[in-house]
Amino acid sequence: MLKEIIEPLLDWYDANARVLPWREEPSPYRVWVSEIMLQQTRVEAVKPFFDRFLESLPGVKELAECPQDRLLKLWEGLGYYNRVRNMQNAARVVMEKYDGRMPENYEALLELPGIGRYTAGAISSIAFGIPVPAVDGNVLRVMSRLTMDEDDILKQSVKSRWEREIGGMMPQDRPGAFNQALMELGAVVCVPNGTAKCGQCPLEAFCMAREAGRIRDFPKKAPKKQRKIEKRTVLILLAGNRTAICKRPENGLLAGLYEPLNLKEHLSREQILNYLKERHISALHIQEAEESKHIFSHKEWHMAGYIVKVEEPLGRETDDIIFVEREERKKNYPIPSAFRAYMKYM
């Protein structure tokens, strides 16, 4: 019976829970921010961002009122930037609809932008003590191994089934600890890729995959499709001590962030000159920089870089291009990691 895992799991968690910034004082806002940051992102990656974010935006009101550039700058390098844009939209709803206080209710949390079933369950259980499940990738891996479940954990139907299963066995007195214990076990003991540390697992005696010596065979996952390769041409425009950056569109990849000129395909010097001429930018000199590859989850950019010295623009702007000094750029403009190779020129 699966319910037998509850007590040994909670005992293990009490003795082994990691000390994490968001566990010190699990207020609804702090739990919310941590859960959004932790979506598809490891604990170690989130650590440097969490305290800085909380210090800069200590509450729902500050988050709701924060200018977008400053908000994205706090998220710069974390990835999946719509997470923080959605969270700000949710903060504005919380201000207007709930008088600035997070709703103490799973269904109401689920309605907020950026909060899905997992995050609503995590906030409900950890911050409010509501006995609802929080099923993430860790939990699915642990459960699939415990029961040798052959189903593909990427399927929504399988996640729903485990939510129902776990929802029916929540310890009513410690739902937050139980959810975190399952995730913690998956994160530090029942780790992916067949390297599980079964000797340290409090559930070893209950684990069917362990008994069968088949930990490596679980969880089952459908193979993922190949990434698309996109050729890009990146132009580092230098005008005196200023460089050119452009704001990306409000939707889609890297929405709202800034970047150097980033053009489709690999362009010849002639094509580059034509492009600049059409935008009334006088190029004085073009120098090849290194090529660079950046891998996203579903596509790759193969970038050819050029350093282009241009005449000082009369005003500050040409079209949507802004010329800024290095220190101002570093302080105020969020730029994706994809351009890391070229930042030394800017």
Place this chain on the structure above:
DNA sequence: AAATCGGGGAT
């Protein structure tokens, strides 16, 4: 149901 959306660390 499938595609989109980042980045980095482990293997």
Place this chain on the structure above:
DNA sequence: ATCCCAGATTT
């Protein structure tokens, strides 16, 4: 190189 992460939203 491949995997995968305290997932959500859009198509």
